[in-house]
Amino acid sequence: MTTSYVQEIPGLGRATGKLTGRVAFVTGGxxxxxxxxxxxxxxxxxxxxxxxxxxxxxxxxxxxxxxAQAHRATASAHQGDISSAADCRRTIAEVIETHGRLDILVxxxxxxxxxxxxxxxxxxxxxxxxxxLSGAFFLxxxxxxxxxxxxxxxxxxxxxxxxxxxxxxxxxxxxxKSGLFGLTKTLAKEAASQLDKSGLRTDYGIGITVNxxxxxxxxxxxxxxIPERVMSKLTSQIPVGRAGRPxxxxxxxxxxxxxxxxxxxxxxxxxxxxxxx
Ligand SMILES: NC(=O)c1ccc[n+]([C@@H]2O[C@H](COP(=O)([O-])OP(=O)(O)OC[C@H]3O[C@@H](n4cnc5c(N)ncnc54)[C@H](OP(=O)(O)O)[C@@H]3O)[C@@H](O)[C@H]2O)c1
Numbered sequence: 001m002t003t004s005y006v007q008e009i010p011g012l013g014r015a016t017g018k019l020t021g022r023v024a025f026v027t028g029g030x031x032x033x034x035x036x037x038x039x040x041x042x043x044x045x046x047x048x049x050x051x052x053x054x055x056x057x058x059x060x061x062x063x064x065x066x067x068a069q070a071h072r073a074t075a076s077a078h079q080g081d082i083s084s085a086a087d088c089r090r091t092i093a094e095v096i097e098t099h100g101r102l103d104i105l106v107x108x109x110x111x112x113x114x115x116x117x118x119x120x121x122x123x124x125x126x127x128x129x130x131x132x133l134s135g136a137f138f139l140x141x142x143x144x145x146x147x148x149x150x151x152x153x154x155x156x157x158x159x160x161x162x163x164x165x166x167x168x169x170x171x172x173x174x175x176x177k178s179g180l181f182g183l184t185k186t187l188a189k190e191a192a193s194q195l196d197k198s199g200l201r202t203d204y205g206i207g208i209t210v211n212x213x214x215x216x217x218x219x220x221x222x223x224x225x226i227p228e229r230v231m232s233k234l235t236s237q238i239p240v241g242r243a244g245r246p247x248x249x250x251x252x253x254x255x256x257x258x259x260x261x262x263x264x265x266x267x268x269x270x271x272x273x274x275x276x277x
Contacts, residue, residue: 018044018045018258019041019044019045019046019104019254019257019258020044020045020046020071020072020073021045022041022045022046022047022103022104022257023046023047023048023049023095023099023100023101023102023103023104024038024041024046024047024048024049024102024103024104024105024106024257025048025049025050025051025078025091025092025095025102025104025105025106025139025143026038026041026048026049026050026051026106026108027051027082027106027107027108027109027135027139028051028052028053028108028109028110029048029049029050029051029052029106029108030050030052030055030057030060030061030077031055031220031221032218032220032221032222032246033108033158033215033218033220033246033249033250034050034106034108034109034158035050035060035246036245036246036247036249036250037106037108037246037249037250037253037254038050038060038064038075039064039067039250040247040250040251040253040254041104041106041250041253041254041257042064042067042068042071042073042075043067043254044254044257044258045071045073046068046071046073046103046104046257047068047073047074047075047099048064048068048073048075049075049076049077049078049095049098049099050064050075050076050077050078051077051078051079051080051082051091051109052077052078052079053079053080053081053082053109057077057079058077060077061075061076061077074099076095076098076099078091078094078095079091082109082131082135082136082138082139083127083130083131083134083135085134085138088135088138088139088141088142089138089142091139092105092139092142092143092146093142096146101146101150102143102146102147102153103147103152103153103154104153104154104155104156104257105139105140105143105153105154105155105156106155106156106158106253106257107135107136107139107140107155107156107157107158107180108158109131109135110131110132110158110160110176110222111127111128111131111132112128112170112173112222112225113127113128113172113173114169114170114173115169116168116169116171117171120171120172124172125171125172127172128172128173128176129172129175129176129179131176132173132176132177132179132180133175133176133179133180133183136157136180136183137183140155140157140183140187140210143155144187144190144191144194144208147191147208148191148194148195148198148200148208149198151195151198151200151201151205151208152205152206152207152208153191153208153209154208154209154210154256154257154261155184155187155191155208155209155210155211156210156211156212156213156253156256156257157180157183157184157210157211157212157213158212158213158215158249158253159177159178159180159181159184159212159213159214159268160173160174160177160214160215161214161215161216161217161270161272161275161276162174162177163176163177163178163179163180163181163214164178164214164268164270164276165276177214180212181212181268184210184211184212184266184268185210185266187210188209188210188211188265188266189266191208191209191210191265192207192208192265194208195207195208205262206259206262207262207265209256209261209262209264209265209266210265210266211256211264211265211266211267211268211269212267212268212269213249213252213253213256213268213269213270213271214268214269214270214271214272215244215249215271215272216238216244216270216271216272216273216275216276217234217235217238217243217244217272217273217275218243218244218245218246218248218249218271219243219244219245219246220246223243231243237275238272238273238274238275239273239274239275239277240273240274241273242273243273244271244272244273248271249271252269252271256269
């Protein structure tokens with residue numbers, strides 16, 4: 001009996017066990033943590049499609065394409081506002097149309113609009129929920145249908161330590177990020193059950209898994225907005241003694257995206273230097 005997760009990919013022969021032949025879509029993939037995830041997946045051999053909203057993706061995608069070519073892979077960029085369900089469905093369809101498949105969806109794009117509960121407006125609340133939670137739902141809904149049809153897939157939702165602990169001034173963000181835990185676990189159960197019903201589940205198959213990653217304090221443009229005084233107070237509370245690097249989050253994402261991570265699903269993976277234990 002074979003115990004290998006290595007899968008034959010048409011036109012590429014046997015995959016290396018890394019991500020050769022796979023296609024990933026990383027939302028918010030041109031900046032910060034998303035850019036590190038995109039580079040890391042490309043470094044493992046995947047073709048990477050990056051989502052962006054307002055940024056210009058041109059230079060980033062040119063560099064990513066260069067990196068991907070070393071693995072006979074490629075890269076592309078897809079503009080869309082993930083707070084719009086229609087944009088979520090369109091960008092997933094675009095990625096599948098461009099690359100012929102979608103193996104890995106990383107719901108990374110996110111925003112903050114921080115205010116205390118007393119000061120928070122309806123707009124602050126609904127906008128953050130729409131981007132950080134509803135966006136992940138509509139992207140996953142469209143991707144999962146394709147993954148179930150093909151019998152394999154990986155979804156990784158980028159949540160936050162704040163979803164686990166709450167934080168003053170972040171009721172909207174914390175609610176959206178904890179909402180991702182329920183979404184992740186439900187998607188994981190439904191994916192496994194749909195795969196079983198479709199007859200495509202095998203004991204040594206790659207399967208479809210859904211996981212959440214919870215970064216702690218990671219140095220990106222999002223944290224650039226935190227005043228120096230608050231930053232040093234925050235880092236003093238982290239056992240490892242510093243903010244994390246986007247690449248340190250990306251490592252966990254590419255680990256979860258691997259074919260061999262088939263037995264890891266419905267879980268929350270912390271990357272926080274021991275901030276919450
Ligand atoms: N940095 C941290 O300390 C930290 C900690 C825990 C969790 N996280 C989470 O990690 C993820 C990435 O954070 P980051 O620090 O890398 O953030 P960032 O540097 O501010 O980048 C955010 C990304 O999200 C995209 N985005 C924002 N609104 C969007 C929308 N409506 N539609 C599509 N894309 C949109 C942005 O695209 P454009 O530039 O094109 O607008 C950008 O690429 C977020 O989900 C964040 O909540 C971050």
